[in-house]
Every structure is written in C-alpha cells, then in structure tokens.
Amino acid sequence: MSFHSLTIEEIEYYYSLLNEEITDYDCGELCKPYNKGIPYCCSVENAVPLLYKAELQYLQSKGDLWKKWIPLTKEDKKIKKQENKDQIFCECKGFQFCIREQRSISCRTFPLEPYIDIRGVFVGLTFIQAFTEKDPDTNIIKCPLTNRYKDIRQEFIDSHYSFWEKIMLRRQEEYETYLETSRKLRRVFRKTGKTFIVLLPSHLKESKIIPKYLY
Ligand code: SF4
C-alpha cells in the first residue's frame, strides 16, 4: 500500500466513531416492505458499498461476511470504474448474515454524507441525493428516512461529523468529492428550487454565521 493508504489501526478507530444508531427505531422497517423484505440500502442492486482496501482486509480477518464485488452488467462495469487506488467495491453475504460490528463505513454512514458550504467549510451532513429520489420500479422514495430527517439522532450526527472531519483531513480526495457533491446540490437548488436538508452538529446549531453561507 502507498504511504497515503489508510491502515487497519485507523479503520478500527474510525469504526469506533461510527457506532451510534441512526434512529431510535429500526429504519429498515420503513423500506423493507417495498424491497422484498430487505432494507433498500442492503441490496447490492441498489447500493454497492465502496470500502477502503484496508477495511476489506480488516473485515476479512474477522470472518467471511465481505468479498469483492464482481460487476455483471454494462451499468455495473461503469460503476466499477469509479474505484480509486485505495478503495474497492464490495458486497456482503446478505442482510440475513449481517454482523453489526462488521458493517463497513459505507453501511454505517448511509444515507448521509458531508455538506460543504459556499465558503468551502464542512458544516454538517446531508442526504445522498440519489436516495432521496423515487425508485422507478416501486415509485417509492428509495430511502424513506430521507423524508424523516427529524428522526435522526443528534448523537449520530455529532459522532459522524467528527468522523468526516477526521477523514477529510486525512484524505484530501474525500474533501474534494464532497465539495463537488455539495456544489451540485446548490446548482440544482438554484435551477429547480429542489431544497435539501443540512443536519448540523450540536456545536454549530446556534451559530448565526452558518445560515448565511449554507446555500
Ligand atoms: S437507511 Fe434508508 S434505505 Fe437504509 S434501511 Fe434505513 S430507511 Fe431503509
């Protein structure tokens, strides 16, 4: 691995920051009925988890829950091209075999990602845009939790903010990725009026400056 690659020790530390439950209830109950009894985000057909290579190595040392994802369709092959030298698309054995402690960073952080404001400052979390849309097969919002942002626990937001702050400092590429997704959200907002939610961590909630630079 290159000098910049994450280490297994770092992965273990990051996992320790990502243990909070997202809601006070099992949000899988919201989407399972429309997805053959499987949480929408746990079907590889809907979301392919992108793992750090060190993460896969760590998880494979713990058991056989994870393996490399093999692209089958033309669409899959396009997704596969989004990998970089430190990350690899993977799939787990399936929802019925899930082991909480062996969930990947992708599983733990879903359906939220960092939001970078117009100053370029990381200020909070927003929903991954693609999962706020309707699934064409069911005509139901892919991740129903994206319509229930008030249910997301503040402890979850605070600890995940801390995780993202650390990883974006560690890996410039992560910052660049979310700078671009945040810009895209603002572009769509200006063009179509489609709003988006930004969940602020406790220490920024009372800030009078943050709202000025949010959109
Ligand atoms: S995060 Fe969204 S898609 Fe995943 S289980 Fe919860 S409601 Fe379903």
Ligand code: SF4
């Ligand atoms: S490891 Fe668990 S949470 Fe992650 S995709 Fe598999 S079933 Fe879902």
